[in-house]
Amino acid sequence: MNRILVTGANGQIGSELVDVLRRRHGRDRVVGLDLAPPSSPNGQREEGPYVTGDVRNRDAIEAVIRNHEVSVVYHLASLLSASGEKKPDQTWEVNLDGLKNVLDLARRHSLRVFWPSSIAVFGPSTPREQTPQRTVFDPSTMYGVTKRSGELLCQYYHRRYDIDVRSLRYPGLISYKTPPGGGTTDYAVDMFYAAADGDPYTCFVRPDTRLPMMYMPDALQATLDLMEADAGNLTVRDSYNITAFSFSARELAASIERRMPTFSCSYDPDERQRIADDWPQSVDDSVARSDWGWSPQYDLDAMTDDMLDHLQESLEV
Ligand code: NAD
Ligand code: AKB
Numbered sequence: 001m002n003r004i005l006v007t008g009a010n011g012q013i014g015s016e017l018v019d020v021l022r023r024r025h026g027r028d029r030v031v032g033l034d035l036a037p038p039s040s041p042n043g044q045r046e047e048g049p050y051v052t053g054d055v056r057n058r059d060a061i062e063a064v065i066r067n068h069e070v071s072v073v074y075h076l077a078s079l080l081s082a083s084g085e086k087k088p089d090q091t092w093e094v095n096l097d098g099l100k101n102v103l104d105l106a107r108r109h110s111l112r113v114f115w116p117s118s119i120a121v122f123g124p125s126t127p128r129e130q131t132p133q134r135t136v137f138d139p140s141t142m143y144g145v146t147k148r149s150g151e152l153l154c155q156y157y158h159r160r161y162d163i164d165v166r167s168l169r170y171p172g173l174i175s176y177k178t179p180p181g182g183g184t185t186d187y188a189v190d191m192f193y194a195a196a197d198g199d200p201y202t203c204f205v206r207p208d209t210r211l212p213m214m215y216m217p218d219a220l221q222a223t224l225d226l227m228e229a230d231a232g233n234l235t236v237r238d239s240y241n242i243t244a245f246s247f248s249a250r251e252l253a254a255s256i257e258r259r260m261p262t263f264s265c266s267y268d269p270d271e272r273q274r275i276a277d278d279w280p281q282s283v284d285d286s287v288a289r290s291d292w293g294w295s296p297q298y299d300l301d302a303m304t305d306d307m308l309d310h311l312q313e314s315l316e317v
Pocket of ligand 2: 080081082117118119120143170171172173182183184185186
């Protein structure tokens with residue numbers, strides 16, 4: 001049986017991607033892998049195959065691939081930007097050694113691979129408006145260094161060994177099912193959780209901080225669309241720019257206040273401001289649009305309405 005392996009399956013993206021893939025391909029065809037067992041809101045184990053494992057351990061990952069007859073890997077296990085600055089050595093090992101393990105196993109077992117990159121590949125010398133697909137890459141975080149190096153590794157394995165590895169440079173992702181884990185764009189999610197709880201929010205970046213963002217349903221759709229695209233149409237084998245919209249922290253607070261007039265946001269920037277200041281304010285994703293038809297569905301207010309509906313609904317149950 002050809003199974004799909006999702007590493008980082010408990011994370012903000014992985015927890016949702018596993019569900020979407022199981023709905024598409026069948027529960028037993030999707031294997032989740034993370035450092036610890038998954039937890040669901042009612043404390044039960046999620047249904048479907050699941051293994052605990054560390055992507056730094058190539059032999060252990062190879063055993064999973066053999067035992068579960070895996071043919072496709074969505075390799076999401078990672079440390080994010082803010083955590084990466086606290087643990088740079090571990091970030092290198094998990095993000096880059098882990099990716100190389102998966103790519104080497106892709107050679108040995110003829111796997112197809114999806115691996116996400118990030119707007120963190122860009123840096124202070126990159127044009128910050130409508131950042132092009134191909135431009136200056138000078139990441140200023142260890143996370144960004146591993147993401148750009150990983151992009152080049154993916155491109156190399158494709159060119160040298162014909163591995164079908166595909167990648168997206170996600171912007172900040174906003175979702176209501178699983179909280180984000182240690183990123184710079186986490187304030188955009190945290191603000192919604194505070195608003196839904198009826199609390200004020202103290203934002204850790206300045207009100208004028210503007211970054212590219214995307215709602216999770218669009219990110220999941222982009223991931224599936226890229227993996228289903230005809231290989232002959234793909235002109236990018238390091239990683240595709242994609243975006244949905246850009247907003248400042250102040251504009252996000254205003255979008256929430258539109259729905260919840262009593263919500264209030266104050267600002268107390270911390271060390272994550274420096275990271276945000278080095279990232280693009282907007283991204284040019286025209287190559288993804290023309291190569292495989294990328295087109296997001298949600299704008300800022302549509303996302304805000306959907307986020308608040310779901311978060312308030314979950315507070316009522
Ligand atoms: P997350 O932090 O929510 O989840 C990452 C998961 O990886 C966690 O469950 C963690 O336990 C697991 N993990 C960490 N080290 C591991 C190891 N050694 N072995 C196995 N599992 C390990 O992250 P996410 O937001 O779901 O991001 C997933 C991927 O998408 C990452 O590569 C990230 O860089 C990328 N990405 C995310 C965003 C975003 O806004 N969420 C934006 C750009 C790129
Ligand atoms: C982070 O803030 O680290 C992530 C990302 C944009 O890669 N959300």
